[in-house]
Amino acid sequence: MGKPPATARRAGSTITDVAARAQVSLSTVSRVMNGSTSVDPALAERVREAALSLGYSASPLARSLVLGKTQTLAVVVPDLGNPTFQGALRGLSEGASRESYHVLIADSHEQIDEERVLAIEARRRCDGIVLCAPRMPDDELAELLPLLAPVVLINRDPSSSAAASVAADYRSGLTQLLQHLHSLGHHELLYLAGNEKAASNRDRLSAIADFQATHDETRIEVAPCGVGFAEGYAAAETVVASRTTAVLAFNDLVAMGLLSALTERGIRVPEDVSVAGFDDIPFARYTTPPLTTATVPVEELGQQAWQRIWALLNGRAPAYNLSFGPLVVPRGSTGPAPHRPA
Amino acid sequence: MGKPPATARRAGSTITDVAARAQVSLSTVSRVMNGSTSVDPALAERVREAALSLGYSASPLARSLVLGKTQTLAVVVPDLGNPTFQGALRGLSEGASRESYHVLIADSHEQIDEERVLAIEARRRCDGIVLCAPRMPDDELAELLPLLAPVVLINRDPSSSAAASVAADYRSGLTQLLQHLHSLGHHELLYLAGNEKAASNRDRLSAIADFQATHDETRIEVAPCGVGFAEGYAAAETVVASRTTAVLAFNDLVAMGLLSALTERGIRVPEDVSVAGFDDIPFARYTTPPLTTATVPVEELGQQAWQRIWALLNGRAPAYNLSFGPLVVPRGSTGPAPHRPA
């Protein structure tokens, strides 16, 4: 009767407690808990009972330390507020949880100079890392990768180094969007650019340059803009001034901001000007008019990233690097070019 | 010359390696790395040098084990795709990173029966936990809380138990929205309900009941709907059939879906019917027409949650439980009630 309390205590019961209660050694408890072969059924039962009544479960920390694996994956994103990364994170987290892996998330809040240390720090507490660093300079990235392995890149071409990666092909996506607008008769286009340093922006610019090179009749203007609603909204001015007939927004957010500003000014979309976004975020379908855009299956991007890191974690070779070719989704915000009286 | 490699190796250097290289004991290395008082400057320098050349940094795992703290915080959300939780997560993550805390995120994917074990599992790898579980039954929550401490609740009234919490006051928000519409002359309202079990939905219903009780002249219909675009879109049918003059959508997503469907049918907002959302997600400002809604400062919710868990982690008492009173943001989607020929 004067024995230690029978009820499970706050947080604390350790393997030693269980061993004591079941009158066996630590080793035996460990074996039972890990379903090891060959331990006397009677003992095993006693141990399980003791564990249960003490509410015991092994400390993940101690376990990780000795096993050398944490069952945790790090994910670095530049901005949790960005639908693209949210989607990728979702896909990733789903895959991870299915394998009972945990996800440590590090938001660099666009502080690209801190990304390096953030990634390293996060990586140290995990078994692997998935990195989204669209604006990290190529050389810094290359130098960082070896320290991070196993690592999977999202939306970054691992140029030199042979890292695993999954990405959306922004180049191809924009090319298709250009063709879409071109086929509608637009020859005066405006591209509202995102962040100069971002790889995804460079890809788009490259697509524009190529298109321009083979289409003399078309003029594509480029205006710096940004990546959010507000910037898109503010760009209405530029759009009007440019007297172009179609606008390629850096992404759907920008497009939506722009759409809103144009509507306010009484400029009709697509009758007066066509607007195309990029990404096909869930909202795009529900704008007025619904937004023409290029799909980027962000959630699948995350899933594929998980698949690759999972392979890596198990010592297998990851699947081939993947590049999703976005598809144009023609919706109401783009239409035939208006006949403009010069 | 025949010494061990001087360059930093992959991942592996341990404190022992550093000690060996610096010709001192482990204890000394540890002291130096932790900026401990009183260690001979010469030795200290030698240690630092060794650590640097080996690329050493202490294993967070081992450190956590002995220190009894992981520098990590768990966050459980029901759905990473939901802007509300995204915002809260952002706010939280920002605060955490400022204190160089890490964030482990667990997405229950709306599997409310797994939330319990998910939370416990996550909690075990962390120093504390922030829980968003809008649909977990009260009794289960109450039973869970003691196992999770220190814990902060988001959007849950900790009824009996005295847990720290931050929440949006959905009741008050909806009341204000009702008043807003009432003052515009609407007497035939329709509420598109969210998930039956969700606390935030119950709060709204309660607000409706109260309002109804004091406003005989007003009829408020309730229709089950959902929490996403698609459900809002699909609800257009119901809205039209109800012949009400104003719709209170469960949230902005539903409102946007509805808006889109109404526009497609040529129903004018707000001339024919007023639509109000809830949450004031960033998109709400940019719909056509801009969406009247009630602000819920989700990011601040996250920040405040961080403040409280941080206090708890430091053995201080958390600030008083917080309830944000949403503010109505009147925008273009609500207007005077139309004169309807009976």
Add this chain to the structure above:
DNA sequence: ACACGGTCAGAAAACGCTTTCTGCTAGAAT
């Protein structure tokens, strides 16, 4: 000159586990 106290470095214990190694017991084989 000797005892005493104060610095500071190393030895060792502890954190909570897993796993190898050791040793005991009992059953089988000769």
Add this chain to the structure above:
DNA sequence: ATTCTAGCAGAAAGCGTTTTCTGACCGTGT
């Protein structure tokens, strides 16, 4: 009946740290 072997439980080492404890050395005070 005796030895070999298999089977299973406990002892102990090890994971990489921090921190307490121990002990050496040096300076000071009498």
